[in-house]
Amino acid sequence: MSLNLVIDGQEIVAQQGITILEAAKRADISIPTLCYVKGKFPEKACELCVVEVEGESEFQRACMVQIKEGMRIVTNSDALSKHRQQRLAILAETHFGDCKAPCNLTCPGQINVQGYIAHVAKGEYEEAVRLVMERNPFPFSVGRVCPRFCETRCRRILVDEPVSINHLKRFVADWCMTRNVDLKLTCDPPTGKRIAVIGGGPAGLTAAYYLARKGHDITVFEAMPKLGGMLRYGIPSYKIPRKILDYETNVILAMGISVKFNQKLGTNFTIDDLQKQGFDATFVGVGAWAPQPLDIPGASLPGVMSATEFLRLVAQDKVKGLGRRAAVFGGNNIALEAARSLLRLGVDEVTVVFPKSRTGMSANQRVLNEAEGEGVQFLMVASPVKIEHGSNGLDVELIRMRLTEPDKRGIRHPEPIPGSSNFIQVDTFIYSLGQMA
Ligand code: SF4
Ligand code: FES
Known part of the structure; x- marks a missing residue:
């Protein structure tokens, strides 16, 4: 009707x-x-x-x-x-953090972004840190090095600019640290289970933290003399100051976690040894420390090394004889941090060499801009083909590159332009082509 x-x-x-x-x-x-x-x-x-x-x-x-x-x-x-x-x-x-926002969904750690920002807005800084640590036990380090995936999806961009999500995390973490706030992180009652965690880097300590909070008895076996893994030996201290990292790892250890230092799997102990010692389970988080090799003549000459090895030496204060000029081959974040570290160690000229154009670099745009602002130079669409000892340091033969036609997946690959070689002279040559476990 x-x-x-x-x-x-x-x-x-x-x-x-x-x-x-x-x-x-x-x-x-x-x-x-x-x-x-x-x-x-x-x-x-x-x-x-x-x-x-x-x-x-x-x-x-x-x-x-x-x-x-x-x-x-x-x-x-x-x-x-x-x-x-x-x-x-x-x-x-009354609507704090109870629905899934784009920032939350974009964060690889799925941190409750809205929730902790709501705590910050109310001045509840300890609660904010505790909420972050529900998903990530490294708010101090992550607050300094995260590429801020969440901020690229912040809906505030539709109005003006994203909320400074990462800086808020860093602020509350540092606020608690400088006041030595007891975060009152609690553990479940003891389960009686013993778990061995191999590796005291981000993966191992994350596993150790959450397992300890579940009431398990945790022992971490760390190959190096200090905890932190790549956070300590792969990320320069100008990004994560060592006292911050020490504080952060101590917050994690305060869950009642024991550590055995200088214990390398396969050298000092085996998984069988752990079973014989009565551990009920083992978590292996040994990281990806091995660099992808540089497959050109001269790659093993003195003065040529991978970025991970270089950054590890820097972290241990063992770097010497870098000379005045250096080249870094690679376009990832580690390559750029190696380049920035070289400048800080007194090298006058640091050039990043990359086989594609700048848009092909995987490094975070912010890191790229910072490196450029600090004086790192860029030599694009070029690739090293040979390194030799010359009268004036290392002679690096470079070849110009061009991009192929798109392949089946639409990807254009760099290929050398025949007869386009030229040379640069450097004292140190560092490469960063990725890492392997
Ligand atoms: S800054 Fe990084 S870790 Fe923090 S919420 Fe955003 S994406 Fe996640
Ligand atoms: S009560 Fe009608 S749309 Fe919500």
Whole structure:
């Protein structure tokens, strides 16, 4: 049966049994909604869809109320706007971190970004750190080195610029550290299970932290004299100051975790040894320390080394004889951090060599800009083919590159341009082509 009604002064004929919202929609009249999903009934009504119905003393929810013959409806008025704004304010006030936002989904660690920012907004800094540590026990380091995937998806970009999510994390972590705040991190009752964790880097310590909080008895076996793995031996101290890293690893150890230093799997002990010692389980997190090799003549000459080896020597204060000029081959973050470290160690000229154009580099744009600002030079679409000892250091033969036509997957690969060789002289040559376990 058809019914006659008036919405915002417009005469409408609509089928009996539909709601005011549906009737308005069919007449191209828009009524705001938030919780409305056809056929579902929300636990708490948002009340954004309220309308005025002649003869009714209270606003009516358009998504719920069915039309009647002769109804006269107003969908927009000052009183309705005020009510909707009040409802939105109430919803926003009690709506902290309880839905999945793009920042949360983009974070590889799935940290509850909205939740900890809400804590920061309320001045609850300890709670913010605790919430971050529910997903990542390294808020101090991550707050300094994360490429900030979340900020690239922050919806505030639609208005002006992203919320400084990572700096907020760093701020609350540092705030707690400088005040020596007891984070009151608790563990479940002891399970009686012993677990060996091989490797005291980010993976091993993360496993150790969460397993300890589950009540297990954890022993970490670390090959190096200090904890942190790549955070300590692969990331320069200008990015993660060592006292910050020491503090952070101590927060993790405070969960009752024991550590045995200078214990390398395969050299000092085996998995069988651990079983004989009565461990119930073993977690292996030994990292990817082995560099992808540089497969050209001269790659093993003195003065030529991988970026991971170089950064490890820097972290141990064992670097010497770098000379005045250096080249770094590679376009990843480690290559750029090696280049920046070389400048800090007093090398005058540091050139990054890369076989593609700058857009082909995998390094984070922020790191690239920082490196350039500090004086790192770039030699693009070039690749080394041979290194020799010359009268003036290392003679590096480079060849110009060009990109092939796209392959089946649409990828263009660099290929040498025949006869385009030239030479550069350097004292140190570092390469960063990726790492292997
Ligand atoms: S800064 Fe990094 S770790 Fe922190 S929330 Fe964003 S993506 Fe996750
Ligand atoms: S849309 Fe939320 S109450 Fe109608």
